[in-house]
Amino acid sequence: MLSTILLFIDLFFIKSSAAYVDIFPNPYLIIVIYAASRYGTVFGFIDAFINIIYMFISILTYYGSIDEISKSLDKLDLFKYPIIYLIMAFIFGILKDIENIRSLNLKNQVKEREQIIDDLNKLIEEHQNAIDNLKEKLTIEDKGVSMLVEKLRNVHINKLEDVYNEGVELISNFIGAETVSIYNLEQNGFLRLKVRKGKGLLRNSLMPDDSIVIKYAIKNDVANINVMFLTDEESKIDFEPSMVSVIKSLDKIIGLVVVENIDVNKLNKNTESYLRIVSDWLSSMLSSSLAINKELEVVMKNEDGTIKNNYYEKFLEDYLTRWNKFKMPFSYLKIKVNLKIRKKIISSKRAMDIVFEGEENEKLQFIFGICDKIGLEKIIERFKDIYGDDVEILERGSYSE
Incomplete structure (x- = not known):
């Protein structure tokens, strides 16, 4: 120019x-x-x-x-x-x-030095974490069991739902797990999620044989992800839990405590022992609570299997508490039905769902556990496909993210 x-x-x-x-x-x-x-x-x-x-x-x-x-x-x-x-x-x-x-050489040297410094900082951080974990491990090994037993002794349980809520809280807080779940083992052999704290990684329902860790836990009462190295079996699910312990009632497995995700440094025998202790506590508490619950059901239930209408708000409050604490989704539905299909609809519910009598004989109210907005729409579609105009939707709602 x-x-x-x-x-x-x-x-x-x-x-x-x-x-x-x-x-x-x-x-x-x-x-x-x-x-x-x-x-x-x-x-x-x-x-x-x-x-x-x-x-x-x-x-x-x-x-x-x-x-x-x-x-x-x-x-x-x-x-x-x-x-x-x-x-x-x-x-x-x-x-x-x-x-x-x-x-350019000086810039490259600066970048190399910065990378070396970053690598050293990461190494220092890893060593610091290892030292902190070792301190925590030594403290817990020294006082762990007595601390846990003391915590369990101080837990106050008023009803069945509190047992599940306190169980996941205790395990998550005590062993420092990112995600802890409790699954119920239903009569048809399916595992269905009851409560979860943290981000869910496993499906809400699955068969025990779908997971290698769960299968070994059912066989040996407890198992961790290390069993994956001992078998040539292929998992049927995308993600295997870190640790699983069974919940029993009268020597019969009624559920599982599932540590879905935990820091690999905390995956050891001590953590496994604490999980067993809490699982045994859950077994004891659930056995007692389930027995009491069966007696209460006699009072709460009608002959057709529905729960009396005056208990609806009480159950709804329990589900709202779980939603506020753990963001466990649930839905509610109020319908008007033709009396000739009323019995059929009541018998089609899942074990985790609750059916309440309505203010009038032809009305029914539902609370669907672990059911988001999409799940509720599918239920309504199924009702419409099967029963057509014999079902009228009066009220619906969901608590989900």
Whole structure:
């Protein structure tokens, strides 16, 4: 750009100078030196060639013809400036290239040093975490069982739902697990989620044989993910839990405590022992609570299997508590049905669902456990597909994220 301006000035304004050959320092040479020292050898040579072309255009315009140039200028005078341009472009360009290489090397060295520092910081952090975990492990090994037993002794349980809630809270807080769940083992052999604290990684319902860790836990009362290294079996689920312990009632498995996710440094025999202790506590508490619950059901239930309407708010409060604490989704539904299909609808519910009598005989109220908005819509669609106009939706709602 600057060279073009110089050529324009030379051709149309000065007119007495042929490419500034009689001016020192030569402006074209200054531009070549600037370009080479600023941008390096390649750009310096490009600029030098452009300025050489401009120089010859200026000289040719000034003298009018090549013959006149030959008569007026010595060949040495004619070619010395192009040679000087190229030499200056090379010298200053090389110096700039050397500076660029040195700067690039320094930047790379800085990056390497920063990476080394980051790696060292990570290593220090890992060692610090290992030291903290070791301190925690030693403390828990020294006082762990007595601390846990003391916690269990101080737990106050008022009803069955509290047993599940306190169970996941205790395990999660005491062993530092990210996700803890309790599954009920239903009569049809399915495991269905009852309560969960943390981000869910396992399905809400599954068969025991779907998970290798769960299968080993049912066989040996407790198991952790290390059993995956002892078998060639392939898991049927995408994610295996870290640790599982069974809940029993009269030597019969009624559920599982599932530690879905925990820091690998806490996956040890001590944690397994604490999980067993809490599982045994749950077994004892659930056995007592289930027995009491059966006696209460006699009072709460009608002959057709529905729960009396005056208990609806009490059950709803329990589900709301679990939603507020653990974000466990649930849905409610109020329908009006033809009396001829009432019995059929009541008998089609899942074990985890609750059916309440309505204010009138043809009305029913449902609370669906572990059921989000999408699940509720599927239930309504199924009712409509099977029963058609015999079912009228009066009220619906969901608590889900």
